[in-house]
Amino acid sequence: MKFFVDTADVAAIAELNDLGMVDGVTTNPSLILKSGRDILEVTKEICSIVSGPVSAEVVALTADEMIAEGRKLAEIAPNITVKVPLTWDGLKTCKVLSGEGKMVNVTLCFSVNQALIAAKAGATFISPFVGRLDDINLDGMDLISDIRQVYDNYGFDTQILAASIRSANHVTQCALVGADVMTAPPAVIKALASHPLTDKGLDQFMKDWAKTGQKIV
Numbered sequence: 001m002k003f004f005v006d007t008a009d010v011a012a013i014a015e016l017n018d019l020g021m022v023d024g025v026t027t028n029p030s031l032i033l034k035s036g037r038d039i040l041e042v043t044k045e046i047c048s049i050v051s052g053p054v055s056a057e058v059v060a061l062t063a064d065e066m067i068a069e070g071r072k073l074a075e076i077a078p079n080i081t082v083k084v085p086l087t088w089d090g091l092k093t094c095k096v097l098s099g100e101g102k103m104v105n106v107t108l109c110f111s112v113n114q115a116l117i118a119a120k121a122g123a124t125f126i127s128p129f130v131g132r133l134d135d136i137n138l139d140g141m142d143l144i145s146d147i148r149q150v151y152d153n154y155g156f157d158t159q160i161l162a163a164s165i166r167s168a169n170h171v172t173q174c175a176l177v178g179a180d181v182m183t184a185p186p187a188v189i190k191a192l193a194s195h196p197l198t199d200k201g202l203d204q205f206m207k208d209w210a211k212t213g214q215k216i217v
Helices: 010-018 029-035 039-049 063-074 088-101 112-120 130-135 138-156 168-179 186-189 196-212
Strands: 002-006 024-026 052-055 080-085 103-109 126-129 159-162 182-185
Touching: 002 010, 002 159, 010 039, 024 182, 029 039, 052 103, 052 186, 063 080, 080 088, 080 126, 088 103, 088 112, 103 112, 112 126, 112 138, 126 138, 126 196, 130 138, 130 168, 138 159, 138 168, 168 182, 168 186, 182 186
Parallel strands: 002 024, 002 182, 024 052, 052 080, 080 103, 103 126, 126 159, 159 182
Antiparallel strands: none
């Protein structure tokens, strides 16, 4: 499973990228706001750090305007993925831009039917939002599993990009049900290294080592 990092924080991206933990990056208007930077400027910098797909989201609501914005964003770097919402106009935009050879990430997916029509419109990635479904007492992971089955049934090439990942358990579940990609904030990715038994074992090792009175260097 590929790891995308969901942030516009360049320092956090660079740290994870240096460890080989970043296969791509996803951004959205909220993350651009949090960064406090110009969207074109920060996205260009991210693309210079990461060789994999970098999602940059349009903010228009009509197809013609989305297409214009998508083309502008795609000029930033060859690895830009234009991110569009799962609306009818978003699907029209997806069809046009994917037809021009651009990568397209269709976001805000909450149903199998939405994922199905996005694939038919030529989406490179479909982004089902796991955490937001959990928030309304639905099982977001069931959606990932169902999309996986439908895509496999019919041989769609669209990659399932599990989004709104909130915990290390979400990451495990995504890998088990066969998501192609998961995108998560830096803190969630870092949390994958944590386990209380690791901490407990290391603490014991350090106490025992201190008793030996030895040094390695």
